Amino acid sequence: MRNLIAFIRKYSFFFLFVGVEALAFYLILKNNHFQGSSFLNSTNKVAGGIYSKYSDLTEYVNLKEVNNDLSNENKLLRENQLGSFVKVFSENIIVKDTIYKRKYLYTKAKVINNSTNKQNNYLTLSIGFNNGVKNGMGVIGPSGIVGVVKDVSANYSSVVSVLHRESKISVKLKKSDYFGSMQWDGEDYRLTVLKDIPNHVLLTEGDTVVTSGYSSIFPEGLPTAIIKTFEVPEGENFYEIKMQLLNDFRQLTYVYVVKNNTSMEVKQLESGRENGDD
Amino acid sequence: MIKTFITYPLQFILFVLFQVLILNNIQLGGTVNPYLYILFILWLPIEWNKAFVLGISFLLGLSIDVFTDTMGMHASACVFLGFIRPYLLNVLAPRDGYELNVPPTAGALGWVWFLQYATIGVLLHHSFLFFVEVFRFSEFFDTLGRALASTIFSLIMIILVQVFSSNTEDRR
Numbered sequence: 302m303r304n305l306i307a308f309i310r311k312y313s314f315f316f317l318f319v320g321v322e323a324l325a326f327y328l329i330l331k332n333n334h335f336q337g338s339s340f341l342n343s344t345n346k347v348a349g350g351i352y353s354k355y356s357d358l359t360e361y362v363n364l365k366e367v368n369n370d371l372s373n374e375n376k377l378l379r380e381n382q383l384g385s386f387v388k389v390f391s392e393n394i395i396v397k398d399t400i401y402k403r404k405y406l407y408t409k410a411k412v413i414n415n416s417t418n419k420q421n422n423y424l425t426l427s428i429g430f431n432n433g434v435k436n437g438m439g440v441i442g443p444s445g446i447v448g449v450v451k452d453v454s455a456n457y458s459s460v461v462s463v464l465h466r467e468s469k470i471s472v473k474l475k476k477s478d479y480f481g482s483m484q485w486d487g488e489d490y491r492l493t494v495l496k497d498i499p500n501h502v503l504l505t506e507g508d509t510v511v512t513s514g515y516s517s518i519f520p521e522g523l524p525t526a527i528i529k530t531f532e533v534p535e536g537e538n539f540y541e542i543k544m545q546l547l548n549d550f551r552q553l554t555y556v557y558v559v560k561n562n563t564s565m566e567v568k569q570l571e572s573g574r575e576n577g578d579d
Numbered sequence: 580m581i582k583t584f585i586t587y588p589l590q591f592i593l594f595v596l597f598q599v600l601i602l603n604n605i606q607l608g609g610t611v612n613p614y615l616y617i618l619f620i621l622w623l624p625i626e627w628n629k630a631f632v633l634g635i636s637f638l639l640g641l642s643i644d645v646f647t648d649t650m651g652m653h654a655s656a657c658v659f660l661g662f663i664r665p666y667l668l669n670v671l672a673p674r675d676g677y678e679l680n681v682p683p684t685a686g687a688l689g690w691v692w693f694l695q696y697a698t699i700g701v702l703l704h705h706s707f708l709f710f711v712e713v714f715r716f717s718e719f720f721d722t723l724g725r726a727l728a729s730t731i732f733s734l735i736m737i738i739l740v741q742v743f744s745s746n747t748e749d750r751r
Binding site for chain 1: 596599600603604605611612629630633634637640644645646647648649650651652654655658659661662665711712713714
């Protein structure tokens, strides 16, 4: 017994180190595997407040690019407005407007913190559950997917970026509707990898990749990336595709949080399927 | 004594803010990022209690983690540096040991000593950090390469800060 106490005394510093290190790793694992609001992240009052103040200061630097993005977006929206279309036939047509039900709602958010230089990148947004943001909502930028909300506090929310090694997003080829998953390889913030496209599909460089709509987080058909290079590795059945992201993640300033009005319905249906035939 | 109570907390806050607001936005060729904040741990007085330094290191890492949403990652790497530091100081100790109240800076112990101390410290911290970040050994050389590249940039930053601060030290 005395020896044991002496042993622990002698190596007390080492045991302290192991203890504190265990605590740190507990925090890492907890952060990796559980979604939910924990206090220790950038959505808390102090960190969020500092980021928000700082982004107010530095906002002007990117103003030119932001204006450019916004006006491009406005152009696209204007082009899709009913007024920009001309009726081809002059006969009367019945417009059954009630067959359309609003599925997605968008909330504007400012990016107050963003990183692209880590293996697992996150963004912090200036809106939280006071503005209706919930865990698991999608976030889109001026051109395509940005990420998925992970933690929400009253006034801030933290988003798992597309530039995160563990983030997988279901996308499809615009041309042929073949779907695969988009996952970052941690190398270049402008490029991402498309997996699970079978090798018999015809591809060309510059093909547009859009959201598949399967995950019901993002609206279907949102252009997200274009194919840059592709090859079939020896003895594989699937392509290895590198895609260029359409969003410039270094310059994201305004993004939209996507709320899906029917997501509860889809989730209930899918969870019922997993539980068996009841 | 009062100076200690003011200087170190102030330094702590400045290092954290400088890291999260300015350095984290710097991107040099891909995923290389300088981490200057660990200079705070390197600069802590040699005669301070080891366990106390370990605790401070944990808090410093945790503060960075809170801002970057990387819970526990920087904390674990900083704790590792805090643990290694006493042994590193022992290995690099002059023949007659350190004099009392001499800070571990280039101004006090010379550039040769400081560069050895900082290089080993930064390299160990960064390697630990980058391997915890990817959480796998499958891309061993890739990760090691990134750790080495970041080490170089961090060291350049540390040397710059050390040059400016030792100028003010001399004047005092």
